[in-house]
Amino acid sequence: xxxxxxxxxxxxxxxxxxxxxxxxxxxxxxxxxxxxxxxxxxxxxxxxxxxxxxxxxxxxxxxxxxxxxxxxxxxxxxxxxxxxxxxxxxxxxxxxxxxxxxxxxxxxxxxxxxxxxxxxxxxxxxxxxxxxxxxxxxxxxxxxxxxxxxxxxxxxxxxx
Amino acid sequence: xxxxxxxxxxxxxxxxxxxxxxxxxxxxxxxxxxxxxxxxxxxxxxxxxxxxxxxxxxxxxxxxxxxxxxxxxxxxxxxxxxxxxxxxxxxxxxxxxxxxxxxxxxxxxxxxxxxxxxxxxxxxxxxxxxxxxxxxxxxxxxxxxxxxxxxxxxxxxxxx
DNA sequence: AAAGAATAGTTACGTCTGCAACATTATGCC
DNA sequence: GGCATAATGTTGCAGACGTAACTATTCTTT
Numbered sequence: 123x124x125x126x127x128x129x130x131x132x133x134x135x136x137x138x139x140x141x142x143x144x145x146x147x148x149x150x151x152x153x154x155x156x157x158x159x160x161x162x163x164x165x166x167x168x169x170x171x172x173x174x175x176x177x178x179x180x181x182x183x184x185x186x187x188x189x190x191x192x193x194x195x196x197x198x199x200x201x202x203x204x205x206x207x208x209x210x211x212x213x214x215x216x217x218x219x220x221x222x223x224x225x226x227x228x229x230x231x232x233x234x235x236x237x238x239x240x241x242x243x244x245x246x247x248x249x250x251x252x253x254x255x256x257x258x259x260x261x262x263x264x265x266x267x268x269x270x271x272x273x274x275x276x277x278x279x280x281x282x
Numbered sequence: 283x284x285x286x287x288x289x290x291x292x293x294x295x296x297x298x299x300x301x302x303x304x305x306x307x308x309x310x311x312x313x314x315x316x317x318x319x320x321x322x323x324x325x326x327x328x329x330x331x332x333x334x335x336x337x338x339x340x341x342x343x344x345x346x347x348x349x350x351x352x353x354x355x356x357x358x359x360x361x362x363x364x365x366x367x368x369x370x371x372x373x374x375x376x377x378x379x380x381x382x383x384x385x386x387x388x389x390x391x392x393x394x395x396x397x398x399x400x401x402x403x404x405x406x407x408x409x410x411x412x413x414x415x416x417x418x419x420x421x422x423x424x425x426x427x428x429x430x431x432x433x434x435x436x437x438x439x440x441x442x
Numbered sequence: 443a444a445a446g447a448a449t450a451g452t453t454a455c456g457t458c459t460g461c462a463a464c465a466t467t468a469t470g471c472c
Numbered sequence: 473g474g475c476a477t478a479a480t481g482t483t484g485c486a487g488a489c490g491t492a493a494c495t496a497t498t499c500t501t502t
Contacts, residue, residue, distance in 0.1 A: 139404040141339045141356055145411050145427065146317045151357050152433040153313035157306045159438040171458075179301045189481060196301055197311050201460070204482055226467045226480040244299040246442045251305050253439035262429050267305065269426040272418060273312040278319040279413035282406045331488075349451060361490070364452055386450040386497045 160250050164243050173198055173206040178232070178240045181216060186231045188221070215239060320410050324403050333358055333366040338392070338400045341376060346391045348381070375399060 141147050157172070164170045170178075176196035181187060184195065189203045198206070207230060210216045215236030221227040232240065255263040301307050317332070324330045330338075336356035341347060344355065353363045367390060370376045375396030381387040392400065415423040 137404075137408070138343065139339060139407055140343060141336065143427075144339075144407065145414060145423070145430075146313075146320045146407075147336070147356075148427060148430040148434070149309075149313040150317045152430045153306075153309040154357075155438065156433060157310045159440075160306045163442055176301065176307070179299060179304075183298065183300060190479085196307075197314075199460070200481065201483085202458090205458085208482090224468070224480080228481085244297075247299055247304065247306075248297070249442055250439055254305060257436055257439070258429060258432060262425075262432065263305070265422075265425040266429040267303075267308060269418060269422050269429075270305075270308040270312040272422065273316060274308070276417055278315065279410055279417075280319075282323055282409055350449085359490070360451065361453085362488090365488085368452090384450080384498070388451085
């Protein structure tokens, strides 16, 4: 009597979507975990947000840059750059110099304070990353980085 | 005169932190790209948020679950689960049944509508993932999944 | 059985976010 | 040169977020 009642839930289990095996979910979950582990450090130490951290790192790396260049380098929307720059300027970690050629643009760079504060964070960041890579295993970590770089360059699937 | 002026920028370039090679950044960037590519689909199709998508997927998979179980399964904070469940209930995609044993708890499950709507999204999700894996190459995709799972289980580095 | 601790889920609050609109300046076209 | 178009960066707004506080219920301890 009433055989097959349990069958009705999923017509074909091979078509079921398992969240824990779904690549977009796996990526976000791992990224949030790793990134939260690090961002909680600079949040606690210096009260920085993630966009602020990225702007600092970009300027440390590029020396001088404008907001558009920072956004391109750090994958930040221009409103995030704008707000992060404003906050860092108030702290006097970065300074602004108006561009003489193009008066819409401001050239930004780290102050002495900004460089010093970032140097400490960068040291911690490298340690954090090293610990992470050690736990993954160097081989696995290389494969991971390679895949992530590939995704960064890849055009995404569209239109479904 | 003034030799070495350019040297002062970075004392030791091997210690510099390059954002584009920094694993936490690479992870977040790739995750945001892949996840935004998919979430924009269900956002546009059905106006769903990411927590709502995850609650749907969890219930499709688990059949019946309470909010705590959903949160554990989908890596969602309880406030996100609460808000997502509320929104989905209003749409009549999920229904709530009070637990007789524990009156703090509500057992949740998909309605017929919810199942039907999710089935469409799941199909798209599988296609999206398949396209992604194809672009990565099956071998690279497997390595990526393996590393991501490892991260999900891993205890994070602490105390710096 | 009563008091205290713990758990499930909701909500209030301040913060961060993305989108769209905006002011300002630069560029292209005629 | 002058007008349309584009680019830079900022801001108003509404929505989503996390933290902490809260209510209601259950478990633990004595």
